[in-house]
Amino acid sequence: MPTQLKERAIAVIVNNRPDVLARIAATFSARGFNIESVSANITRDPAVTKIIITTLTTQDTIARVVKQLNRLVDVLEVKRLRRPDAVRREMIIARVPSAKAQASAIREIVKSHGGKAVHEEADTAILEFTGDTEELEEILTALEGLGMEDFARSGVIALERKRL
């Protein structure tokens, strides 16, 4: 339905210039669009950056978002990353207390969700997980049960399954 709000992902390929991220964000803000998550990094060409943005919009609005971004001088291309056509991933790293009593529970979560410990100290560990949004929500709930102290979550990244 044209009026249904859904979280939609786009890839914005831009010139890697100092204020290009500010420009993209300013366009969203000025035009009343929202940014749910954003992930930006250079491509193999250091002059070109790829920014993946997820935004909560209707079908009509996402079309407008794409047009408004295409108008910007530093934007080279804007692509929709529709769910059937693209794979979506996110990553979290979380700090959990790793006292002896919890050790096996931690190992269990890591094993069952394909995570890994990326840093270990005497009494805390930092665990890394990747997955789609639903999987990460489950993992975070489980980690909270283990007394998770803090975590960092990346933006959504997505890639077309096939070359278009």
Add this chain to the structure above:
Amino acid sequence: MQQTGSQILFTALKQEGVDTLFGYPGGCVMDIYDELFRQDIRHILVRHEQGAIHAADGYARASGRVGVCLVTSGPGATNTVTGIANAYMDSIPVVVFTGQVPTAMIGNDGFQEVDITGITRTCTKHNFLVRRIDDLYPTVREAFQIARSGRPGPVLVDLPKDVIQSMAAIDPSALADPLPAEEAPANLEGLCEEALTLLRAAKKPLLMVGGGVILGKATELFRGFARKHQIPVVSTLMGLGAFPASDPLWSGMLGMHGSYSANMAVSHCDLLIAVGVRFDDRATSKVDAFAPHAKIVHIDIDPVSIDKVIRTHVSIVSHCAPALEALLRLSDGEGFKLAERPLTAWRNQVRQWKAETPLSYCRSENIKPQYVVEKLHQLTGGKAIVATEVGQNQMWAAQFYRFNDPNAFLTSGGLGAMGFGLPAAIGAQVACPDRLVVDVAGDGSLQMNIQELGTIVHYNLPVKIVILNNLYLGMIRQWQELFYGRRYCQCDMPETPDFVKLAEAYGIKGLRAVKPAEVKRVLKEGLDTPGPVVMDFHVEPEENVFPMVKPGTPLTEMSFGNSRARAVA
């Protein structure tokens, strides 16, 4: 050959064919002004940076060229923001050069430092901060390309002082990577065929022309198409002059203060071909009720405008000229026939609307502002370049000046910035020294950039200023009368200065009319006197602009106040 940043800047300006700068010096641009001392480019020194940007804008609107503005950092730059937003809304090609503190000091709250690129990020087509001397030349060239290409717009180039003072060698023939050539869309002919198929089937076709046709320099092609198929034409505010008001097919300006015939034509047509318009809310009013019986063909250069407000049946993303050229060519064959009988009936209907309910006003013992504009039109042969301020003065100028030529009506349409008219008139006069340039102003608006009277005198610009003086912020007062139960609040300025004495203080001739019988004499004397003239017309204080369509209501629901018609249009 090594050149300083300032020299490189002027080299680039010369390559771009810039002959005029509108500007105001300051600390961060001292070196540029020192170089200007040695150059022979013309520089108009204004009295407020807002005057500089509006003048560059008026220069661009009148000439079709890119207007150029030079101001210093900090307050100099922020004083141009209104004018930049104005150019952005109306798609006017201007390049604004702002000084900036040295690169090492950026971000440290230096003296006269502002993040002007941040501030203007969403009201420029693009902006640049030149951090390295090697980037200066290509950036300036790119700025001009961006300003004038596609949908034109303002571009700001921020110039840190140390970059301007550095030295580098450039190859003047080297151009920045040119923007992709502006090609017509691949399927232009196919889309035009679709549009023409709709035209063949239409019984009540209507053409709607906007500012894009003037910016796209496509007015001759547009006129050719309208006349070839004898299709009635309505115009937005920004399109006035693209199609002559003296032509039998002219059916008026549509919108909130549009004419009866235009609003009726749009509301009853079965095919609307809209060229170079963006379907702004002042033109469409209630969107759901806009052109309710029409299929819509929309030709515009900016994909953002297509399907933004109005659902189109055929949309053609193209410059107006190639699209109109294709439409003309494809409809040129022997076999191309429109439905003649229904079309004749439709043209007669539109003409009837025009004849029955023309734009009108009642006479009284006071001067009517509409009368002043009518007389101005008559005495100038309709050939003046008319800049307006904003509000009632703007609407009466649009309604009663009956423009026949493009690039002659300079008005702040999208932003509606009071104080635009006087500096815009200055820019237009500088661009067109042999033309008669008039600023139609309200007493409120004129005071917003009144200091530019100094610029007029400095350069002896023969701008004629026509003040419709009612001691009110007229449009505000009208809304308070019609929609706020006549609760007049802060819309009156009873202590407005004596504009004749004020003009004379600047060394400008001042004239005044207080009775209708004096209007013609004052206008004649003012227009015939060489040099700048201020004409102060004391007009009916509580005159309203009609027709009026209340916001959020259909264009067919026009109110006319109490005026009974005295035939005009």
